[in-house]
Amino acid sequence: MKLTLRSASAAAAVLLASLIAVSDASATQAADQAVAADEAQAAEAAQAADVPPVFTLSTSTVQAGKKVVLSSDGWSDLTGEELHPTYVYLISAAEGLVASGTTSTGAGPWSFALKVPGERRDYEYDAWPTEWEVCVTREAFVYGGCRVLTVTAPPIPxxxxxxxxxxxxxxxxxxxxxxxxxxxxxxxxxxxxxxxxxxxxxxxxxxxxxxxxxxxxxxxxxxxxxxxxxxxxxxxxxxxxxxxxxxxxxxxxxxxxxxxxxxxxxxxxxxxxxxxxxxxxxxxxxxxxxxxxxxxxxxxxxxxxxxxxxxxxx
Structure with missing residues (x-):
């Protein structure tokens, strides 16, 4: 009879240990899933912050003394709110374009004028670089990013x-x-x-x-x-x-x-x-x-x- 009780007690102990192990594994799995979800959300937020709107030039050609207009429909953050940039700035080849002001429409397409320097009318077709790295950003520098825009000089007739x-x-x-x-x-x-x-x-x-x-x-x-x-x-x-x-x-x-x-x-x-x-x-x-x-x-x-x-x- 004592041997039987001992066997039952041992079996109960094994079952209890097994239940505890399963509970610990579930807790660990849940914790891992929570961490993964947090990391995914953080990555999504970072990606949203790094992806700029798609913007275009009003013209693919540049000429001294003329203006080039950037335009875009904006982009959305994680909450679905449509965002529009409040700043546009130039990273490289800044001698080729200069900012002439800022524009934020709040809704709908936005535009931003960039002026090609030069008051002389004798535009030299090979005097300007062919690419500008233009960046757009929100006021707090949270959303935004850069694009390399390829531009060409007008052919000379x-x-x-x-x-x-x-x-x-x-x-x-x-x-x-x-x-x-x-x-x-x-x-x-x-x-x-x-x-x-x-x-x-x-x-x-x-x-x-x-x-x-x-x-x-x-x-x-x-x-x-x-x-x-x-x-x-x-x-x-x-x-x-x-x-x-x-x-x-x-x-x-x-x-x-x-x-x-x-x-x-x-x-x-x-x-x-x-x-x-x-x-x-x-x-x-x-x-x-x-x-x-x-x-x-x-x-x-x-x-x-x-x-x-x-x-x-x-």
Whole structure:
């Protein structure tokens, strides 16, 4: 009988120990689940804080003196509240854009204007970086984030320069981008021989500005029956104020004064025998004049132009 009681007691002890172990395991599992839930909630909150709204640029091109507008529909926090940024700032390439104010609409799309620096109108297409890291954030810097926006400079429209030569006017030349002038000379003036398109350059904008490089000034002298082209403002002013033999005819076209992608030099020559200047972007023609033609003296690079066949864009 005692052996039986002892066996029952042992069995009860084993059962009790088993129940205690199960209870401890359940408690541990519940605690682990609670910790995991807390960690998941924290990760979700951190992710929500780090994910910025999707925003876009009003234009994919940038130009000096112009504004670029960022816009977005905002984003939601963990409670479902729609959030809108109150600050926009630049992390990298800050010389390319400057903030011009802050905007928070509270509801609906928001916008933020960024200004591209530069008051000069002779925008150099390769003068700006192509990417800006722009960041948006809430007031307390809790929600927000950054995006790298890729922007491109506007392509430069180029025009062809037509060349005329006159054997009867002492080897004079005319260079023009004006199609009406080309047609008029070819139709009415037998003194000029049309030599075709010489090179490409940038036309004057509709409002009379040069968007790339300084202007090229054009003069005409009835005394020497010749046109003269210069990019030098000092040379232009000297002729306008001090030399009555020359009449200023305005800006012929625009051209960079330093090498640009795909550009070539325009070589300038002077002939005291003819009293004329001559310009060419043809390397072989320039080399020939330098080597064998004593009538022409090389004066250096006038400015830079593009070869023909650029498709109207550079």
């Amino acid at each position: 180029v025009v062809d320069v037509h060349r005329f030569w006159s054997p009867t006017l002492g080897n004079a030349h005319i260079y023009t981008t004006n199609a009406d002038e080309v047609a008029h000379i070819r139709a009415t003036d037998p003194s000029w021989v049309y030599e075709g398109q010489a090179f490409s350059t940038v036309a004057v904008s509709a409002d009379g500005w040069c968007t790339v490089g300084p202007p090229v000034y054009r003069f005409y002298s009835p005394v020497v029956q010749s046109h003269f082209y210069t990019q030098s403002f000092e040379e232009k002013q000297h002729l306008v104020t001090s030399d009555p033999n020359w009449t200023y005819e305005g800006i012929a076209y625009c051209a960079p004064d330093s090498p640009k992608q795909g550009s070539v030099p325009l070589y300038r020559f002077w002939s005291s025998a003819f009293g004329k200047h001559f310009y060419t972007a043809n390397q072989a023609e320039a080399d020939h004049l330098k080597a064998v033609d004593r009538n022409w003296s090389y004066e250096g690079i006038a400015y830079y132009v593009w070869p023909l066949g650029t498709g109207g864009r550079v």
